[in-house]
Amino acid sequence: MAEAVSEPRSLPLLAAARRAHEAAFGGAAVLAAWAPARVNLIGEHTDYNGGFVLPMALQLGTVLVGSPAQDGTISILTTSAEADEPHRVQFPAPRQGSPLSPGQPRWANYVKGVIQHYRDDGDLAAKALACQKAEHTFAGMPCGIMDQFISVMGKEGHALLIDCRSLETVLVPLTDANLAVLITNSNVRHTLTGSEYPTRRRQCEEAAAALGKASLRDATMAELEASRSRLGEEVYQRARHVIGEIARTVQAAQALQDRDYKTFGRLMVESHNSLRDDYEVSCPELDELVAAALEVDGVYGSRMTGGGFGGCTVTLLEAGAAERAQHHIKEKYSGTATFYLTKPSGGAKVLPL
Numbered sequence: 114m115a116e117a118v119s120e121p122r123s124l125p126l127l128a129a130a131r132r133a134h135e136a137a138f139g140g141a142a143v144l145a146a147w148a149p150a151r152v153n154l155i156g157e158h159t160d161y162n163g164g165f166v167l168p169m170a171l172q173l174g175t176v177l178v179g180s181p182a183q184d185g186t187i188s189i190l191t192t193s194a195e196a197d198e199p200h201r202v203q204f205p206a207p208r209q210g211s212p213l214s215p216g217q218p219r220w221a222n223y224v225k226g227v228i229q230h231y232r233d234d235g236d237l238a239a240k241a242l243a244c245q246k247a248e249h250t251f252a253g254m255p256c257g258i259m260d261q262f263i264s265v266m267g268k269e270g271h272a273l274l275i276d277c278r279s280l281e282t283v284l285v286p287l288t289d290a291n292l293a294v295l296i297t298n299s300n301v302r303h304t305l306t307g308s309e310y311p312t313r314r315r316q317c318e319e320a321a322a323a324l325g326k327a328s329l330r331d332a333t334m335a336e337l338e339a340s341r342s343r344l345g346e347e348v349y350q351r352a353r354h355v356i357g358e359i360a361r362t363v364q365a366a367q368a369l370q371d372r373d374y375k376t377f378g379r380l381m382v383e384s385h386n387s388l389r390d391d392y393e394v395s396c397p398e399l400d401e402l403v404a405a406a407l408e409v410d411g412v413y414g415s416r417m418t419g420g421g422f423g424g425c426t427v428t429l430l431e432a433g434a435a436e437r438a439q440h441h442i443k444e445k446y447s448g449t450a451t452f453y454l455t456k457p458s459g460g461a462k463v464l465p466l
């Protein structure tokens with residue numbers, strides 16, 4: 114069972130990345146940076162509806178090293194504990210009149226997009242928004258702001274409640290030694306992700322417009338019910354998930370503050386069921402993993418996390434139950450699961466060379 118790589122242990126990754134950079138490009142890297150992975154505890158498909166999300170940054174992450182070459186190209190190499198080998202790319206530096214444009218390999222579009230859109234002004238929210246713009250325009254994914262915000266604002270020992278309308282953030286302590294967050298990778302990724310996400314986003318906009326609201330953040334369940342007959346059944350269901358999930362996320366953040374893990378766990382399960390039945394972004398593998406986790410004594414709650422159609426589940430449980438939960442899930446799951454027991458960690462940063 115994989116153990117998460119802690120942030121200080123990004124150092125061996127950095128050393129490996131620097132060596133690989135020299136071998137690949139024939140020169141030393143002149144800059145290095147670290148970006149954490151993230152997991153969302155609750156608040157799914159709410160960010161692009163102006164709602165709340167509650168993610169945390171992980172100890173796992175990616176190291177990036179790079180250098181400009183004499184011939185006007187930029188060389189970039191990235192590596193993580195998860196990658197079999199480093200990924201590398203070289204592309205012409207942007208110049209006046211010839212900006213960067215997306216291309217192959219696809220992962221590098223995230224890097225190029227950030228080079229194109231990011232201007233250092235010291236403001237973390239502006240940094241996150243520039244990264245979101247990069248994802249929209251270079252990776253073609255109309256994502257919300259959750260990933261970029263938690264990546265730049267993550268803090269050790271804390272989850273982050275993000276108000277995706279006002280962009281205000283509140284750090285919620287998550288340091289109880291008796292509590293664990295277990296991430297389970299289903300190791301499946303259904304191809305629906307790309308097409309279904311923009312469709313969900315459009316359906317939410319349609320529902321908000323029909324309710325006369327700027328976004329579903331402004332709508333209440335009573336207003337939705339009153340308009341049910343005017344909305345198609347599918348659009349109604351999508352909106353019911355979002356409105357319910359926004360309320361659940363606020364309640365869950367409070368429960369975490371109060372160390373009321375039972376309530377938090379119940380809200381996680383409600384979130385999963387709503388994503389499965391109303392938002393229809395789960396899949397049999399994620400449902401299986403959640404069901405197996407909930408059979409384990411000491412588990413407070415479990416749900417799919419992220420966009421859906423594969424990827425990971427997140428489970429909140431007593432620290433003492435972590436070992437048996439992994440064994441049980443492994444036994445019950447029809448596929449091959451990978452586990453990460455992680456703690457909330459710090460955000461993206463430049464690494465000194």
Ligand code: GLA
Nearest residue numbers: 157158256257258259419420
């Ligand atoms: C993806 C997007 C996020 C968010 C989640 C669903 O991860 O990148 O912005 O919308 O899906 O909560």
